[in-house]
Amino acid sequence: MSYKNVLVAVDLTEESDQVLTKARHIAEKDGAKLALVHVVKPIEHVYGGFGAVGLAGDFSAQMATLEQQAVSHAQEQLAKMGKAIGVDKNRLFVPVGSASREIHRLAKEEKIDLIVIGSHGRHGLGLLLGSTANGVLHGASCDVLAVRVALES
Amino acid sequence: MSYKNVLVAVDLTEESDQVLTKARHIAEKDGAKLALVHVVKPIEHVYGGFGAVGLAGDFSAQMATLEQQAVSHAQEQLAKMGKAIGVDKNRLFVPVGSASREIHRLAKEEKIDLIVIGSHGRHGLGLLLGSTANGVLHGASCDVLAVRVALES
Numbered sequence: 366m367s368y369k370n371v372l373v374a375v376d377l378t379e380e381s382d383q384v385l386t387k388a389r390h391i392a393e394k395d396g397a398k399l400a401l402v403h404v405v406k407p408i409e410h411v412y413g414g415f416g417a418v419g420l421a422g423d424f425s426a427q428m429a430t431l432e433q434q435a436v437s438h439a440q441e442q443l444a445k446m447g448k449a450i451g452v453d454k455n456r457l458f459v460p461v462g463s464a465s466r467e468i469h470r471l472a473k474e475e476k477i478d479l480i481v482i483g484s485h486g487r488h489g490l491g492l493l494l495g496s497t498a499n500g501v502l503h504g505a506s507c508d509v510l511a512v513r514v515a516l517e518s
Numbered sequence: 519m520s521y522k523n524v525l526v527a528v529d530l531t532e533e534s535d536q537v538l539t540k541a542r543h544i545a546e547k548d549g550a551k552l553a554l555v556h557v558v559k560p561i562e563h564v565y566g567g568f569g570a571v572g573l574a575g576d577f578s579a580q581m582a583t584l585e586q587q588a589v590s591h592a593q594e595q596l597a598k599m600g601k602a603i604g605v606d607k608n609r610l611f612v613p614v615g616s617a618s619r620e621i622h623r624l625a626k627e628e629k630i631d632l633i634v635i636g637s638h639g640r641h642g643l644g645l646l647l648g649s650t651a652n653g654v655l656h657g658a659s660c661d662v663l664a665v666r667v668a669l670e671s
Contacts, residue, residue, distance in 0.1 A: 366539055366540065367543070386519055387519065387661065391544070394547045484655060484662075498655060499655060502651060502652060502655055502664050503652060505637075505664075506666065507666050508540065508663060508665050508666050509637075509663070510661060510662070510664075511655050511658075511661060511663075511664070512661050513658060513659065513660055513661050513662075
């Protein structure tokens with residue numbers, strides 16, 4: 366019944382620490398291995414409008430470069446994070462794509478039995494800021510722990 | 519960072535055992551107290567059409583009795599479950615209402631820091647059978663562990 370392989374989805378904001386702390390707590394108690402993932406959105410999702418109207422070659426190349434920079438930046442951040450808490454380099458993942466789809470894919474490939482992800486909530490209003498946690502829960506083939514992160518206020 | 523008060527939402531099907539087992543595992547490691555909840559749907563939600571057209575007195579009374587029987591049955595089941603795993607009687611809850619709303623309300627009243635709930639998923643299709651887990655995650659003011667229950671097949 367113990368968890369063996371825990372995948373922590375981090376958005377690389379300050380709130381990631383709260384999510385990581387909970388994940389480490391569970392992993393340590395169960396003697397589970399940790400893996401970290403940060404999913405980078407494809408540049409055409411961030412600037413969807415441009416893709417639809419077509420791009421001049423130079424601009425298109427610049428956007429591809431921007432995406433690559435986002436991946437490199439995330440890899441550096443994840444490497445720091447992983448080093449600080451002792452996660453193997455080969456268990457740090459920075460895929461490009463839809464967050465929930467990439468997390469589900471990785472969870473299967475890495476035989477993950479628990480996905481830990483941050484979720485925002487607002488008392489009383491029933492609102493969820495950011496739908497990633499719901500998206501990950503929806504269709505996950507393993508357990509999902511949604512860590513309620515405190516909102517800056 | 520340990521959980522102190524864990525609320526387990528059970529649907530009283532055979533799958534409840536899988537959810538309970540995970541919840542107990544976490545609670546034991548953290549030395550947390552367990553509480554159990556089963557939410558009974560109001561009879562007018564189950565037979566919504568009747569409410570809209572108005573009910574003859576006798577039939578209305580029969581439906582209220584049916585709801586009360588559902589509550590009594592759930593209380594008995596929950597009492598057995600609680601006894602088997604050593605949950606205090608005063609930490610067994612059978613509210614009538616919307617599952618997510620009642621679970622959120624109870625979580626606040628009982629100072630719950632982790633809600634454990636079963637969720638169904640279908641590999642590959644991204645379908646979720648039963649939306650309770652998503653509803654509970656949405657707007658929860660504490661962490662939520664969605665335990666992926668195996669489907670009978």
